[in-house]
Amino acid sequence: MSGHESLIDELLAGKHRALARVITRIEDRSPGYRELVSELHGHTGHAEVIGVTGSPGAGKSTLVDKVAKRYRERGETVGVVAIDPASPFSGGAVLGDRIRMASNVGDMDVFFRSMSARGSLGGLSTATTDAVKALDAFGKDKIIVETVGAGQNEVEIVKTADTVAVLVPPASGDDVQMLKAGILEIADVFVVNKADLDGADRTVKELREMVHMRDASPLSGHHGAGADEHDGADIDAGGDGGGTAREPPIVETVARTGDGVEEFLEALTDHSRWLDRTGERETQARKRYAAEIRTLLREDGAALVEAELEARGGLDAYVDAVAARETDPYRVAEEVLAPVADCVRDERPD
Amino acid sequence: MSTEQDQRTIRCLVAKVGLDGHDRGAHVIARAFRDAGFEVIYSGLHKAPEEVVQAAVQEDVDVVGISILSGAHDTLVPKIINGLEEYEAAEDTLVLVGGIVPEEDREALYDLGVAEIFGPGSSMAETIEYVRENAPDR
Numbered sequence: 452m453s454g455h456e457s458l459i460d461e462l463l464a465g466k467h468r469a470l471a472r473v474i475t476r477i478e479d480r481s482p483g484y485r486e487l488v489s490e491l492h493g494h495t496g497h498a499e500v501i502g503v504t505g506s507p508g509a510g511k512s513t514l515v516d517k518v519a520k521r522y523r524e525r526g527e528t529v530g531v532v533a534i535d536p537a538s539p540f541s542g543g544a545v546l547g548d549r550i551r552m553a554s555n556v557g558d559m560d561v562f563f564r565s566m567s568a569r570g571s572l573g574g575l576s577t578a579t580t581d582a583v584k585a586l587d588a589f590g591k592d593k594i595i596v597e598t599v600g601a602g603q604n605e606v607e608i609v610k611t612a613d614t615v616a617v618l619v620p621p622a623s624g625d626d627v628q629m630l631k632a633g634i635l636e637i638a639d640v641f642v643v644n645k646a647d648l649d650g651a652d653r654t655v656k657e658l659r660e661m662v663h664m665r666d667a668s669p670l671s672g673h674h675g676a677g678a679d680e681h682d683g684a685d686i687d688a689g690g691d692g693g694g695t696a697r698e699p700p701i702v703e704t705v706a707r708t709g710d711g712v713e714e715f716l717e718a719l720t721d722h723s724r725w726l727d728r729t730g731e732r733e734t735q736a737r738k739r740y741a742a743e744i745r746t747l748l749r750e751d752g753a754a755l756v757e758a759e760l761e762a763r764g765g766l767d768a769y770v771d772a773v774a775a776r777e778t779d780p781y782r783v784a785e786e787v788l789a790p791v792a793d794c795v796r797d798e799r800p801d
Numbered sequence: 802m803s804t805e806q807d808q809r810t811i812r813c814l815v816a817k818v819g820l821d822g823h824d825r826g827a828h829v830i831a832r833a834f835r836d837a838g839f840e841v842i843y844s845g846l847h848k849a850p851e852e853v854v855q856a857a858v859q860e861d862v863d864v865v866g867i868s869i870l871s872g873a874h875d876t877l878v879p880k881i882i883n884g885l886e887e888y889e890a891a892e893d894t895l896v897l898v899g900g901i902v903p904e905e906d907r908e909a910l911y912d913l914g915v916a917e918i919f920g921p922g923s924s925m926a927e928t929i930e931y932v933r934e935n936a937p938d939r
Contacts, residue, residue, distance in 0.1 A: 468888050471861035475939075479809050542810070543835035549856060550845035557851045562859055567840045569810065 455483055459490050462589055467559055470589045474564055477581040488581045494588035501719060502609030504600035505618030510644035511597050512551035514706035519561050520554040521716060522593050528560045530586035532579060534598040537567040548597065562586065576607040577746055583611050606637055613732065614722045616640045619658060622650030635661060638699050640718045646703035646711065658701050697725055759787060811936050813864040816844040816853045821871035826899060830866060837929045850877055854884030863895060863936045870900040882914050893937040
């Protein structure tokens with residue numbers, strides 16, 4: 452325990468090594484990591500979190516490098532969490548985003564951490580959220596979460612962010628491809644990177660059409676389609692009303708040369724101001740905490756059931772019984788869960 | 802708590818330092834480590850020792866593998882190890898050197914804290930096994 456306390460103290464005192472080690476504990480889910488993150492929570496809430504996603508090769512890392520540099524020039528400290536896929540076969544990974552961070556060499560105030568999407572993606576969004584907390588508690592002004600965007604899982608991850616930028620490279624397919632990509636719904640800012648390439652104008656045009664169509668759809672509203680179905684019930688309604696609808700701007704950049712980066716930062720600041728003006732920042736934060744609690748409850752609940760299953764001698768006997776048509780999966784689930792449900796009912800204060 | 806686990810993924814930094822532009826070996830090692838289930842952070846070419854240290858500290862790697870074929874190991878490796886010491890990261894980081902290191906230079910590197918040197922002809926399986934067995938216990 453004292454090891455934990457000194458680790459937290461060192462992190463809060465600004466020791467890079469301690470911050471790095473805390474993130475490792477979080478990633479490994481090593482024993483005691485939960486207490487660590489609990490401790491950190493009280494020290495968070497000061498950083499601005501920006502999510503950057505897009506297809507492989509869209510230029511995310513290069514753009515993040517340039518953005519980090521610009522923040523540093525303004526005297527702000529930066530944390531970056533870059534997530535790369537892991538091999539589904541060996542679980543190993545080559546994490547290459549760091550190579551692009553050429554503008555911030557030797558600057559320890561840009562804390563860059565590569566993370567691999569180890570196995571379960573539910574776990575990854577928890578690990579990302581917790582790593583962001585560590586960076587926030589450390590005192591970073593800006594935290595950038597960078598991840599390859601390919602589907603629903605990435606949506607979960609970037610929900611950690613206050614502002615989400617989606618990178619779309621030119622000539623990335625026709626408008627049907629854009630319809631397909633579920634990540635379009637989560638964008639607060641669109642970036643057409645590599646804007647010096649052929650086809651950039653057309654991509655901007657197609658995006659603009661998509662954005663207009665999105666606004667016309669019944670799902671419009673901030674993070675509308677991405678919102679968790681449960682969330683609506685526990686959060687104060689409102690804030691998402693027609694008055695606050697916001698059309699995501701489309702920015703053109705050439706990250707390699709730095710062209711358009713200033714405009715991109717301007718768009719981020721605009722969104723940040725909008726969050727404050729509409730009270731959306733608080734609504735979002737509440738949604739995030741609700742989602743975090745739910746995720747943890749789901750994981751812990753599953754672990755509880757797993758333990759109960761273990762105590763009953765594992766799943767095999769049930770599977771045999773189901774295969775022999777003696778029972779069915781629904782009845783098994785009910786049977787295993789019944790004592791748990793009983794306990795909960797008995798313990799619940801009326 | 803049951804959502805905690807004891808198993809750890811080994812993280813390695815594969816680093817190229819200095820003017821040496823031969824990265825085939827580093828690429829092959831990075832791939833082999835990935836296939837062995839390690840997480841590999843590849844530094845890219847022509848890194849300064851300070852960059853390697855920065856990466857090793859921030860990424861909290863268990864292993865730093867320095868690939869050098871230029872003969873500059875006796876100036877670059879000490880800089881990296883000193884840098885790690887500065888951040889109190891030297892004692893629980895396994896430092897390996899791969900590449901061309903003449904026999905007479907090896908003792909000095911071992912004295913500095915390099916755990917092992919893998920020269921031409923080292924087998925991939927051997928290297929992976931060595932990392933598995935010697936990755937620091939944290």
